[in-house]
Amino acid sequence: MQKAIVTGITGQDGSYLAELLLAKGYEVHGIIRRSSSFNTARIEHIFDRLKLHYGDLTDGSSLGSLFSSVKPDEIYNLGAQSHVKVSFETPEYTANTSAMGTLRLLEAARANCPEARIYNASSSEQFGSSPAPQNEDTVFHPRSPYAVSKVFAHNLCVNYREAYDMYVCNGILFNHESPRRGETFVTRKITKAASRIATGLQKELALGNLDAKRDWGYAQEYVGAMWLMLQQPKSLLRDYVIATGETHTIREFLDIAFDVVGLDWKKYVVQDPKYYRPSEVDVLKGDPSRASQQLGWRAQTRFKTLVEIMMDSDLAAARAERGGNGGNDTTWDWQ
Numbered sequence: 001m002q003k004a005i006v007t008g009i010t011g012q013d014g015s016y017l018a019e020l021l022l023a024k025g026y027e028v029h030g031i032i033r034r035s036s037s038f039n040t041a042r043i044e045h046i047f048d049r050l051k052l053h054y055g056d057l058t059d060g061s062s063l064g065s066l067f068s069s070v071k072p073d074e075i076y077n078l079g080a081q082s083h084v085k086v087s088f089e090t091p092e093y094t095a096n097t098s099a100m101g102t103l104r105l106l107e108a109a110r111a112n113c114p115e116a117r118i119y120n121a122s123s124s125e126q127f128g129s130s131p132a133p134q135n136e137d138t139v140f141h142p143r144s145p146y147a148v149s150k151v152f153a154h155n156l157c158v159n160y161r162e163a164y165d166m167y168v169c170n171g172i173l174f175n176h177e178s179p180r181r182g183e184t185f186v187t188r189k190i191t192k193a194a195s196r197i198a199t200g201l202q203k204e205l206a207l208g209n210l211d212a213k214r215d216w217g218y219a220q221e222y223v224g225a226m227w228l229m230l231q232q233p234k235s236l237l238r239d240y241v242i243a244t245g246e247t248h249t250i251r252e253f254l255d256i257a258f259d260v261v262g263l264d265w266k267k268y269v270v271q272d273p274k275y276y277r278p279s280e281v282d283v284l285k286g287d288p289s290r291a292s293q294q295l296g297w298r299a300q301t302r303f304k305t306l307v308e309i310m311m312d313s314d315l316a317a318a319r320a321e322r323g324g325n326g327g328n329d330t331t332w333d334w335q
Contacts, residue, residue, distance in 0.1 A: 008078030015042035057101025063108035087146035102153035124174040132285035174243035179313030195318040198261035208275030218301035243286020
């Protein structure tokens with residue numbers, strides 16, 4: 001039985017990846033931070049099939065002990081402080097988890113399980129203001145502490161691959177969303193608000209820049225690309241951009257989400273300066289040609305379908321919160 005360790009297993013990507021690995025017959029170990037409140041909602045349905053361990057990317061000794069005892073075949077490093085706007089407010093913590101955390105993980109693997117194959121979650125935010133479309137050869141120009149930290153981690157993985165002949169692969173994933181996306185991220189913030197406004201539970205939605213363009217895909221599909229990257233022969237080890245190759249604005253996302261409930265978002269959305277970033281990234285559009293050619297991976301879920309999937313989930317939640325009576329019948333017909 002193959003053994004895998006996943007950092008960030010309680011997050012959106014970690015939960016989908018854990019499902020995938022279990023379906024493939026892996027013994028799945030997850031690292032979770034000790035907290036006084038439960039943060040395992042996304043993995044409750046598979047909780048009894050996982051082996052969970054307390055640990056943290058800020059604690060190298062806990063990583064070393066775990067890697068030594070488990071001797072994993074694969075390690076998926078998905079843990080990080082991953083909110084771009086928050087990284088401007090907590091830059092030191094962001095660097096400690098996203099940048100130095102990756103260093104601690106690589107050192108723990110080198111010392112305790114050097115043959116393990118390692119996937120590192122890089123980010124399209126690393127490209128920043130570099131012209132679109134962006135691929136594996138595009139120069140990084142990060143525009144936030146989060147993105148800078150991810151560039152450090154990315155280059156560190158390349159260094160360990162070259163210096164120590166370790167199997168370390170960076171997946172440069174463009175924006176990927178799902179009903180499990182955190183509620184402070186703009187896509188989930190929109191679908192939850194649209195659902196709550198339609199059911200009379202909320203009156204307005206405050207957002208920042210509506211003109212930013214992003215390449216949005218479905219997170220459940222993107223974890224499949226992570227797994228494929230670690231199945232390649234070592235002679236074909238590469239880093240990969242994972243994206244749809246399409247770009248859409250936040251305004252377009254609003255159009256589809258509010259259209260699902262028959263509302264005009266312009267009547268409910270207000271722009272608040274506090275949600276603007278000190279330095280913006282205008283356009284991110286990935287070129288996934290290498291992943292298509294070498295991994296056989298292609299995004300299947302189109303933008304409109306993705307938004308509708310997220311709306312279906314949040315509408316069901318809003319209906320349950322309202323008590324199942326459909327809320328404001330003048331804006332949404334639950335029947």
